[in-house]
Amino acid sequence: MTTTARRGPGRPSLTERRREDTRTEVSRVAARLFTERGYDATTVEDIAAGSGMALRTFYRYFRAKEETLAPLFAAATRDWVDRLADCPPELGLVDALLAAYRASVRHSRVTNGIDEAQLRALLRMMEGHPAFRATWLVVHRDSEDQLRPVIAARVGAAPDDLAVRLAAGTANTAVRIAMERWAVGEASVRSAEEAVAQALREVASGGLLAP
Amino acid sequence: MTTTARRGPGRPSLTERRREDTRTEVSRVAARLFTERGYDATTVEDIAAGSGMALRTFYRYFRAKEETLAPLFAAATRDWVDRLADCPPELGLVDALLAAYRASVRHSRVTNGIDEAQLRALLRMMEGHPAFRATWLVVHRDSEDQLRPVIAARVGAAPDDLAVRLAAGTANTAVRIAMERWAVGEASVRSAEEAVAQALREVASGGLLAP
DNA sequence: GAATTTTTTGGCACGGAGTGCCTGTTTGGC
DNA sequence: GCCAAACAGGCACTCCGTGCCAAAAAATTC
Numbered sequence: 001m002t003t004t005a006r007r008g009p010g011r012p013s014l015t016e017r018r019r020e021d022t023r024t025e026v027s028r029v030a031a032r033l034f035t036e037r038g039y040d041a042t043t044v045e046d047i048a049a050g051s052g053m054a055l056r057t058f059y060r061y062f063r064a065k066e067e068t069l070a071p072l073f074a075a076a077t078r079d080w081v082d083r084l085a086d087c088p089p090e091l092g093l094v095d096a097l098l099a100a101y102r103a104s105v106r107h108s109r110v111t112n113g114i115d116e117a118q119l120r121a122l123l124r125m126m127e128g129h130p131a132f133r134a135t136w137l138v139v140h141r142d143s144e145d146q147l148r149p150v151i152a153a154r155v156g157a158a159p160d161d162l163a164v165r166l167a168a169g170t171a172n173t174a175v176r177i178a179m180e181r182w183a184v185g186e187a188s189v190r191s192a193e194e195a196v197a198q199a200l201r202e203v204a205s206g207g208l209l210a211p
Numbered sequence: 212m213t214t215t216a217r218r219g220p221g222r223p224s225l226t227e228r229r230r231e232d233t234r235t236e237v238s239r240v241a242a243r244l245f246t247e248r249g250y251d252a253t254t255v256e257d258i259a260a261g262s263g264m265a266l267r268t269f270y271r272y273f274r275a276k277e278e279t280l281a282p283l284f285a286a287a288t289r290d291w292v293d294r295l296a297d298c299p300p301e302l303g304l305v306d307a308l309l310a311a312y313r314a315s316v317r318h319s320r321v322t323n324g325i326d327e328a329q330l331r332a333l334l335r336m337m338e339g340h341p342a343f344r345a346t347w348l349v350v351h352r353d354s355e356d357q358l359r360p361v362i363a364a365r366v367g368a369a370p371d372d373l374a375v376r377l378a379a380g381t382a383n384t385a386v387r388i389a390m391e392r393w394a395v396g397e398a399s400v401r402s403a404e405e406a407v408a409q410a411l412r413e414v415a416s417g418g419l420l421a422p
Numbered sequence: 423g424a425a426t427t428t429t430t431t432g433g434c435a436c437g438g439a440g441t442g443c444c445t446g447t448t449t450g451g452c
Numbered sequence: 453g454c455c456a457a458a459c460a461g462g463c464a465c466t467c468c469g470t471g472c473c474a475a476a477a478a479a480t481t482c
Contacts, residue, residue, distance in 0.1 A: 015458090043437095043438065043439090044438080044439065044440085045438085053460075053461090054460065054461045054462075055439095055440095055461085055462095056441090056460075056461055056462070056463090057459085057460055057461065059439090059440065059441075060459080060460080063341070063440085064341070064439080064440075065438095065439070065440090067341075092422070093419060093420060093422075094420055094421075130274070130275070130278075130349070133349060133352070134345035134346075134348065134349055135345075137345065137348040137349060137352055138341070138344060138345055138348060141344070141348055151419065155419055157419075160397075162388075162392070162399075162409060162410065162413060163413055163418055163419050164419065165388050165392070166384075166385060166388060166410060166413050166414055166418050166419075167418055167419035167420055169384040169385070169387075169388050170381050170384060170385075170414065170418065170420055171420065172384075173377075173380040173381060173383075173384045174377060174380070174381075176380075177373075177376050177377060177380050181373070181376070186371075188373075198373060199373065199377060202373060202374055202377050203377055203381065203420055203421070204420055204421050205421065206417045206421045207374055207377050207378055207381065208304060208362065208366055208368075208374050208375065208377075208378035209304060209305055209378055209381060209382065209414055209415055210305075210414070210415050210416065210417045210421065211303070211304075226429095254466095254467065254468090255467080255468070255469085256467090264431080264432090265431070265432045265433075266432085266433095266469095267431075267432055267433070267434090267470090268430085268431055268432065270468090270469065270470075271430080271431080274469085275468080275469075276467095276468070276469090423482105424481105424482090425480105425481085425482080426479105426480080426481075426482095427478105427479085427480070427481085428477100428478080428479070428480085429476105429477080429478070429479080430475105430476080430477070430478080431474105431475080431476070431477085432473105432474085432475075432476090433472105433473090433474080433475095434471105434472090434473090434474105435470100435471090435472090436469105436470090436471090437468105437469095437470090438467105438468085438469085438470105439466100439467080439468070439469095440465105440466090440467080440468095441464100441465085441466085441467105442463105442464090442465085442466105443462105443463090443464090443465105444461105444462090444463090445460105445461085445462080445463100446459105446460085446461075446462095447458105447459080447460070447461090448457105448458085448459070448460085449456100449457085449458075449459085450455105450456090450457090450458100451454105451455090451456090451457105452453105452454085452455085452456105
């Protein structure tokens with residue numbers, strides 16, 4: 001972490017940020033072990049040992065083994081939402097969503113977070129590993145809730161308006177489906193970015209539901 | 212089950228249906244125990260005993276404790292998709308989705324499946340119970356895949372077309388969000404049916420994403 | 423209908439997951 | 453240096469989930 005971060009009012013405290021860093025660090029270790037040995041063959045003790053902590057301490061950071069990858073996935077969606085909030089307000093919602101995604105994926109390539117190759121490998125492991133699938137879906141469900149206030153602010157509505165909820169849900173679903181298509185290596189998908197662009201453009205056009 | 216069922220070509224075998232019945236039965240027992248005592252306070256042995264089977268046998272029907280409610284949730288979405296397939300083709304997609312939902316909820320009120328009050332109670336338990344949340348989301352993710360071929364058939368496209376995937380994902384998300392709104396008892400929601408109708412109409416109009 | 427094969431069920435033992443409780447160790451303010 | 457609060461670790465214990473083998477039940481064959 002090289003960013004010079006002032007404490008700021010809405011900003012999490014130093015302790016909380018340290019905690020998040022630890023979680024991310026453990027998450028990276030787990031991702032490596034899972035891809036190397038598989039999910040079942042990796043014990044929580046392995047992850048704890050690899051992270052230089054005791055088993056009991058691991059459980060102070062994660063409620064369950066299957067939660068271990070959540071910080072890694074969540075970092076990606078979190079970053080996307082944050083960049084959406086920073087997008088110029090005159091941009092249309094879909095354009096902003098796409099621009100935010102592009103900025104996020106470009107930036108996270110050079111900095112911390114999860115790199116695309118690893119994310120892809122993990123997503124491919126999801127088939128046949130219910131625990132993985134569940135984590136992936138839970139992270140996206142959380143992302144939906146994070147998206148709501150940002151979308152609400154852009155369109156000038158309340159975060160719990162039905163229209164805002166649905167916009168968040170739809171946008172989020174589009175990104176999820178795009179990444180799932182990209183992960184399995186569908187022929188017409190050249191990059192995650194392209195997949196997301198296609199999906200967002202499709203829902204922006206109304207798609208099959210609004211003919 | 213009192214329906215006189217011929218074997219039919221696409222129909223599952225008797226053994227498979229017996230198995231499904233057993234799963235549903237156990238699912239109902241678990242739903243009762245969870246609502247009575249809470250999720251954590253209910254052990255798998257309780258569920259097995261309540262279902263008249265040994266613990267080891269339970270694990271021949273379910274891979275994990277958190278999977279126990281899946282048949283109950285899945286029966287609802289499965290029924291919805293089946294009725295969509297039976298809707299007259301000249302009906303618009305959104306109208307058909309809504310009609311199928313109405314038929315499903317009306318019919319399952321008198322026959323087997325899960326009744327609304329219990330579903331609502333279980334959904335309300337989801338807050339603070341990650342395992343529940345995950346199951347709910349996984350069921351809806353599966354529903355998305357079941358929806359694809361049916362939608363594809365209606366609009367005359369391939370099931371793995373991006374547009375079909377997104378329509379399935381969006382429709383499914385709309386229903387999920389509607390039910391989540393209904394479950395928490397939002398003021399502007401009088402019934403699950405009304406919530407779903409509102410949500411589907413909103414996405415049919417294009418919503419905030421297609422202004 | 424008796425014998426046999428196949429499927430289903432249950433008991434047992436075992437390792438990993440997850441937690442309550444208590445003891446050490448670090449951190450930070452004085 | 454002293455004390456308090458937060459954090460890490462060890463230990464014991466319960467529950468989850470599974471491999472393995474034996475008993476029971478169901479289907480099949482003669």
